[in-house]
Amino acid sequence: MARVAFDHVWKRYGTNAVVSDLTLEVADGEFVVLVGPSGSGKSTALRMLAGLEEISGGQIMIGDRVVNELTPKDRDVAMVFQSYALYPHMSVFDNMAYGLKLHHVGKEDIARRVRETASFLGIGELLDRKPRQLSGGQRQRVALGRAIVREPQVFLMDEPLSNLDAKLRVQTRAEIIKLHQRLGTTTIYVTHDQVEAMTMGDRIAVLNDGRLQQFDTPDRLYRSPVNLFVAGFIGSPAMNFFDMRVQYADGQGRLVGEHFSLPVADADAGALAGYHDAVVTVGIRPEDIVDRRLDGQLPADAVIGVKVDVVETLGPEQYVYLETAAGDTMVARIPPDVVLRAGTSVDVVLPPDRLYYFDRATGQAIRTEPAGVAETA
Ligand code: ADP
């Protein structure tokens, strides 16, 4: 086990930077997820760490060693790919044993480690089969097993669940978490799926366009996104955004739109004071929008009338697509027993303490940090 550190790491193809100035420190034994949309540089970052891709600038450390110049074999990491990359002509046993043979581990030691790992993963009966005689889920386990038997300092996983069907994906996700709890090996896991990231990571590094946006716990990413990108990326359905003008009168802040206005919570008054008379982007999560009939206690001046466009019934909840008089659209997550019909009007509450604010020019969050909470990005 070891800590991993990216220190001002760059990757350029010609003049095009696909990873820009990445600085990230993963603690010994931590499970860190790199998440971001397709093309954001996740695989490139992981491959530079594995030694499969040259570094254009900066330094990568594993444990106390700078690994920039080390071959993949000497970095003591094991990687699991989306494609599994098993050798088709080799048995499961030989696939799992291959890396150990390369490292000149003794024959008996190899047999013991492969059998132990296979039985731990529930593939002990499959050791004589060829990859083509396995289901997708079984192949994926062999790929994991091949990494585990190596007993590396660090596991690297690049979208290892993407080729599995939805049910198997959720099941294997839980198994990988259990595996990490048991082995405690430092793990860096790449995915484009924010749900996977939120459920698996001790901490999550959000990348966009080759740049680290925020590196934080799932809870802090959800509650305190540092910018519009993170706010829109984490959470499903995504946070709703609309623009409103900030107005202060007698020390009281309000957000003023064409057809409705909303109060500013006391906790946000300080941070927004500098935006008097300016337009800011306001965000609210679908789960924070409340049907007024459900809660009479919420502030009456935070109510807006909206039109119901579409209702999606999911079973435990419904996603309700709403349109304001100004033509802004919003999605709300509403409990399933509330009757809402497309084409009708409804009053919803946007609770002031659930609103997020962003600077329109920079996209950065506008907020007052609670005392004692350190900025991490
Ligand atoms: P992700 O894994 O987040 O989807 P990648 O790290 O695979 O993203 O790719 C990041 C960017 O780098 C993409 O825009 C991709 O087109 C570009 N890229 C990857 N490999 C090369 C290459 N060999 N030459 C030029 N551009 C590349």
Ligand code: MG
């Ligand atoms: Mg990728």
